[in-house]
Amino acid sequence: MDSNVNEQITDAVTQANVKVVGEAPAIALGNVYQSMAHSTGLMFQNAVNAQNQQNILAQAATNQGVMQIYSLDTVSDAIAIAKILNNNGANP
Numbered sequence: 001m002d003s004n005v006n007e008q009i010t011d012a013v014t015q016a017n018v019k020v021v022g023e024a025p026a027i028a029l030g031n032v033y034q035s036m037a038h039s040t041g042l043m044f045q046n047a048v049n050a051q052n053q054q055n056i057l058a059q060a061a062t063n064q065g066v067m068q069i070y071s072l073d074t075v076s077d078a079i080a081i082a083k084i085l086n087n088n089g090a091n092p
Helices: 009-084
Strands: none
Touching: none
């Protein structure tokens, strides 16, 4: 069964197929690059979040340390005053 197809149609189909096959590597690489960019963005977001959490933790630890230092001074002052009051100011 012979079927005569116009050569212009076969040329158009062939060119379309060649175009699709020719663009496939570029599209695949574009998808890879887009995926890598998204992954890198997520990595930086996670790094910034972790750094923020570390800064909050460091500030809280510093605050607790300063509070302990101030409370030790207060306790030592209270003990010294109690000794002075118990001895009525006299040196033993």
